[in-house]
Amino acid sequence: MNNTISIKIITQEDVAAIFDSHADRLFEIVEDAFLKASKGEVLFPDKISQIFDTQTQNRINCMPATLLGNKVAGLKWVSVFPTNAPKGIQNVTGVMLLSEIETGFPIAVIDGTLCTQLRTAAVGCVAAKYLAPKKVETVGFIGAGEEARMHFTLLKHLFPSIRTCKVASRHSATEDRFIAEFDKIIPDVHFIACRGDNSQAVADTDIIVTAISGQAPVLKARDVRAGMLYIHVGGWEDEYGVALKADKIVCDDWNASKHRTQTICRMYKEGLLKDKDIYADLAEIIAGQKKGRESDEEFIYFNSVGLSYIDLNFAHEIYREASLLGLGRDIVLAESDRVDYRCFI
Structure with missing residues (x-):
């Protein structure tokens, strides 16, 4: 033996x-x-x-x-x-x-x-495949670290139509590093450093990604609009009002998420969201059991916990x-x- x-x-x-x-x-x-x-x-x-x-x-x-x-x-x-x-x-x-x-x-x-970087960004991109608007031209990032850079890399691969990328970070140097990483290798994209102005990073974007290491509601409900896809990557990154404005809330796995500390999980614990308020798990959409985006006017909230x-x-x-x-x-x-x-x- x-x-x-x-x-x-x-x-x-x-x-x-x-x-x-x-x-x-x-x-x-x-x-x-x-x-x-x-x-x-x-x-x-x-x-x-x-x-x-x-x-x-x-x-x-x-x-x-x-x-x-x-x-x-x-x-x-x-x-x-x-x-x-x-x-x-x-x-x-x-x-x-x-x-x-x-x-x-x-x-x-x-x-x-x-x-982990690849998996996290790839899950967000698979969600975007089913939930993003028909034409993605502008993406906005709150956070400019490794995970934001990987999300942009894979989103640009998935959506070659992207022409503008806006990025906001607590530190201007981090925004500059993000832009320096891509400016020469992706010349067809106009990069905008927002100098910590999260509202500017989000305004008039097709996809929003929050990829931050903090625990604070940096994405404001007043800054989201119809037609956007919001990819929520980490923990507590957005005001409760963001989820309340969503036409659809989709999770990688709601049952795996609901007792964590992410924004919609906090809302669930506080009685502000119920199970019925979650439209679908991503697997249901991939398998064709539920539809993804059905209108260019939908604001869709995607929550990723990591599986x-x-x-x-x-x-x-x-x-x-x-x-x-x-x-x-x-x-x-x-x-x-x-x-x-x-x-x-």
Whole structure:
């Protein structure tokens, strides 16, 4: 019997190489994960959050899941430290562990930092595919960090019609870095630094994205209008009035969200929103059970909480592609289950 336990270490560089020039694959993985879940092909335990500071929401999350059809289980261990942003360091870092479920052996450890950025932005883009207005020309960002940059990258891929991108941040230097990142590589887009003016960033946009590390209602209800799509990425980012103005509220998974601390979850706990006020989960729209956008006049609110089975679908695809392409580093953890007890005496 072979009791060798070998794992593949897959770095952030490997992950980037796998999706290089294959951005559409990101959206396919997201939709595939939602459909697997809708068919009952995933196990989806509750996320475990260790919150170290309730005010800043500095935390580490343990997010497990199983893809029964693919015979893999795993978890993402991801830290979210909003207090990192003022220090100029990334606020989300993580790793993913993948195991097969025939023997239970671990098979891979995968960078979860880039994967989290890709998954979060790809979910927002899949939502936009079904919920955005017919022609997307202007996007506005409140927040200008890693997640905002990844959302813009994938939104521009999905909607080549984008011609204007407005960005507001608490710090002008962050806006400047955002624009410097894209100004030369995407010359057909006019970038506008809003110098912290969130209202300017939102005005006359087709898609709004709030991607901030704080816990404050930076998006005001007075600034949203008919026809917009709002992609809510993180926690408490908008006034309650924003959701109350929505013609449709769509979630990645309402049941997984409702007891969290995001805006609509706070509203639910306070009795301002009820289950019936949630129009659909995104999976229902992808599967054709409910319609997405039905009118150019609809203001649609999309709430993303982050789902471990989507992360795991990414992990499985990354592991499969890394194995095919010869990427990653194979490490033997144990060659035998035999223990030489003499070394402990």
